[in-house]
Amino acid sequence: MTTTTPTSATPSPRLRVALNGFGNQNKEMAKMLVERNDVEIVAVISNKSNVGKDFGEIIGFDTPYGVLVTGGSEASEVLKKTRPQVAMLSTLSTVGDIESQLRVCAENQVNVVTIAEELLFSWTSAPEKTQEMHDLFEKNNVSLIGSGFIDGACCDMTRTMAAMMHRIEKLEGGLQYNVDQYGKVLAIAHGVGLTEEEFYAPETGPGLTSPTSYPKSYVYNSNEWFAAALGLTVAKTEEVKSPTKASVELYSEAIDRTIPIGQCTGMTVTATTTTKEGVTIIGKQVGKCYEKDDEDWCAWNLEGNPGGVGFTMKAPPTPAMTNTAAISRMFQAVEAPAGYITTDKLPTMAGYVHKCLTERGSVE
């Protein structure tokens, strides 16, 4: 949370942004951010590659942007020097996975928006680590916000729709996405390339669920988000996982090998939340390597009064909307209360305003 308030007498300075992680997502994020009048990328941090190169050249600019990619070990130093107001953290999926990156940001008083899926609502899936991060960010007077496709296309859209309900009895919906678009770590977590036996193997099987199994699914987190947003008290959230299986031999880019017929291409998870108020929330995610004709979808329906309220997104551009949702939250992050702030506590995403774009053409 910044302490300076821009006055109406002077134009708002551009938002100073760091990209923490420079893989598929943040490279696409960078292309969007450089087309905005209201944003300046001041730091790009990567653990993996391209360290020392100009980030503009990496994403295809003709001329350098003037910001070199910094290695992760120098993150603290570069944040101190460049003083970004917000870091877009796009690396791994859970609060534990990104803890060290979060610490560096918090300690340098940089607000964070992350697409780490668990951070949509990690209060119940990882309560201790979440409390620790909340305290750390609060102490440093900056905010930590989890966003992405589910925040925008599932949660925020459904919250807007839910505002047109008189009485909700049940919320049911979900999404499907192509795990091949999100890299190896996520594919392995989805059981891609396993046999059914391996999928359910004791100790190691990603298909096992129990009250204590961890990490939880994305829809576990979004169910808990919905309960908080609708003012409900969760009695229990349970999830069931089952493998999706190859009906044809299928090459997976994420694990870089061919999956034989019958082996796992990913998983379906159904998370069911019951509440003290009697409202049921059912979230379903299907994450798998796509066969011909598979495409992303997102659909949510509300039962109650009135009946028949729901919406469907057919073939939404899920990876791109992960970035655009996070960008919408980026502007809220600098105004949000300090600490870990779930987006059910924030206003709906900041609206699109055409005049924020530069006249410059797209880099794509």
Next chain:
Amino acid sequence: MTTTTPTSATPSPRLRVALNGFGNQNKEMAKMLVERNDVEIVAVISNKSNVGKDFGEIIGFDTPYGVLVTGGSEASEVLKKTRPQVAMLSTLSTVGDIESQLRVCAENQVNVVTIAEELLFSWTSAPEKTQEMHDLFEKNNVSLIGSGFIDGACCDMTRTMAAMMHRIEKLEGGLQYNVDQYGKVLAIAHGVGLTEEEFYAPETGPGLTSPTSYPKSYVYNSNEWFAAALGLTVAKTEEVKSPTKASVELYSEAIDRTIPIGQCTGMTVTATTTTKEGVTIIGKQVGKCYEKDDEDWCAWNLEGNPGGVGFTMKAPPTPAMTNTAAISRMFQAVEAPAGYITTDKLPTMAGYVHKCLTERGSVE
């Protein structure tokens, strides 16, 4: 706009609501409002019938609610006596149609939420009358807000979705509704029961469009809303109307007669807005008497970066959502700035909160 601020030490008092008009829409609205802990209906005003009867008995309660329906001529008197904070005005469609009802509310310092379709954004369709009403409400320190299905399901949902766009080039969408659900005045305005010749007849034909023809379509108003919400400058909005025709002989409840094959069952309107920024907005409304298999729909798509962002509502409960959207705005009305405030200037609809409902069962 109220000037009192509830303190956290005392529970908020219930919102004092008047129903202005007691036809189909406000009767259903009443059923919902009496199930809320946070609302009290203090006045019901009707020009038509049921004057002197308890409104609870009219909507099917076993016991009287204790509020009698008041005739329109006594509206000012009853508002003075009961001091509602907001009136839900559900009578006719244009700012001119409801002017006298608006005056009575404003002069008694009652905020108004109306489902009169033009009021979604009447600044450009009826600029003089709108300015007059704006000044009147502002002077009396109360707000006037237009809401309904289009506000919620089209505008607010699409605004939430638009927040996930990086660059918008085109917004295209629309809705279909059954004119038989909204009474005779609306059906006649849609050309129900006319021949094609009558539909386009000079002077009187509802299908005629010109830069000065009035009233404009609902999508004319929603296009202008979108332009305002997205920070665009309208160059021009044009609309084209064409009749829908009976493919089978069809009884229309609204005009209480049978429409022969080939005659008009309603109309399709396409409104196209061009903007100085180069963004195009195309809204399409189909309002007609339904034949077998016809059903309501609402769908909006955005073109630009990313591509493929859109949503569809299949068979939404349009009349009920007209009420629930207006109820969501009702709470914003008492906090809104004084004057005529279009909802593009307001936050997204207030969220559903289960605890606002009473334990009492539904009256349906």
